[in-house]
Amino acid sequence: MGDDASQSDDPQAFYDAYGDREWDRLEGRIDGRLEFTRTVSVLEERLPPSGHVLDAGGGAGRYSIWLAEQGYDVTMLDLSRGQLDVARERIRERGLESSVTLLQGSITDLGLPANAVDATCCLGGPLSHVLEASDRDWAVRELRRVTAPGGPVLVSVMGLLGAIQLYLVTGHNLEALPELVADGDYDAGLLEPYGYDNEFTATHFFRREELRTLLERNGLTNVSTTGLEGLASVFHDERLRDRLHDVSDAEREAIERTVHLTSDEPAVADLSIHLLAAGEA
Numbered sequence: 001m002g003d004d005a006s007q008s009d010d011p012q013a014f015y016d017a018y019g020d021r022e023w024d025r026l027e028g029r030i031d032g033r034l035e036f037t038r039t040v041s042v043l044e045e046r047l048p049p050s051g052h053v054l055d056a057g058g059g060a061g062r063y064s065i066w067l068a069e070q071g072y073d074v075t076m077l078d079l080s081r082g083q084l085d086v087a088r089e090r091i092r093e094r095g096l097e098s099s100v101t102l103l104q105g106s107i108t109d110l111g112l113p114a115n116a117v118d119a120t121c122c123l124g125g126p127l128s129h130v131l132e133a134s135d136r137d138w139a140v141r142e143l144r145r146v147t148a149p150g151g152p153v154l155v156s157v158m159g160l161l162g163a164i165q166l167y168l169v170t171g172h173n174l175e176a177l178p179e180l181v182a183d184g185d186y187d188a189g190l191l192e193p194y195g196y197d198n199e200f201t202a203t204h205f206f207r208r209e210e211l212r213t214l215l216e217r218n219g220l221t222n223v224s225t226t227g228l229e230g231l232a233s234v235f236h237d238e239r240l241r242d243r244l245h246d247v248s249d250a251e252r253e254a255i256e257r258t259v260h261l262t263s264d265e266p267a268v269a270d271l272s273i274h275l276l277a278a279g280e281a
């Protein structure tokens, strides 16, 4: 969720305007660091030792760059030209141009052949920006189709209970929350009747079971789920995060260890601002 983002109900326009803030999201902030380090630890467990990886909805390129630095060939695709421009520049600064191919496109129509890659990532919520439920099914089938049989498919999305909890403790969108909890759709149709602005962009927030069954009914096997920010999800809000400004390095490390020790608990994954599911094509 973009706590300081411009207002837009169109994810493509939102991310075009979001620019470098998407690059900064996973660095410096405790919630971003938790999201990145937990995701990378699951990638290390699940990815084959080498090969071709698709980073679908790769945004500013954080994971594509990490993958290229580990020696993978990467194809990164994103809907937003603005994000692709940020990614191109970051990739060029690191001399990784020969390892990462950039494509503009949608996860609902990947335009790649079947079995094109050894593993597929769709991280940080691209699937949450697909508002039609039938399109989310289609997108998961696409992620599976382009991945070699048995290859890992890793998908992280934005969590509904984590979002509701954050809106409750910050006092945002309160009158819309009973409706949001019912279907997970956060868009102009939900907000406008109450006179609220969309401070993020159109988003479908997921329950843990919903994500697991979405992947399974579209053919992925051995699906497991974990919470990324887990019990520290409230630090996604800037004001709550500010309360940590004077904690010591040892205290910060203890927070991160505590989160990681509890992140696989189903209830914690369900409450997380981002939750990750890993399966096999």
Ligand SMILES: C[S@@+](CC[C@H](N)C(=O)[O-])C[C@H]1O[C@@H](n2cnc3c(N)ncnc32)[C@H](O)[C@@H]1O
Residues within 6 Å of the ligand: 011, 012, 015, 022, 026, 056, 057, 058, 059, 060, 061, 062, 063, 077, 078, 079, 080, 083, 105, 106, 107, 108, 122, 123, 124, 125, 126, 127, 129, 130
């Ligand atoms: C929060 S960013 C995550 C970026 C990156 N994966 C990360 O975790 O740092 C979500 C990205 O999904 C992209 N996106 C949204 N809808 C998409 C779609 N249908 N197909 C491809 N990308 C999409 C946005 O443009 C944005 O770059």
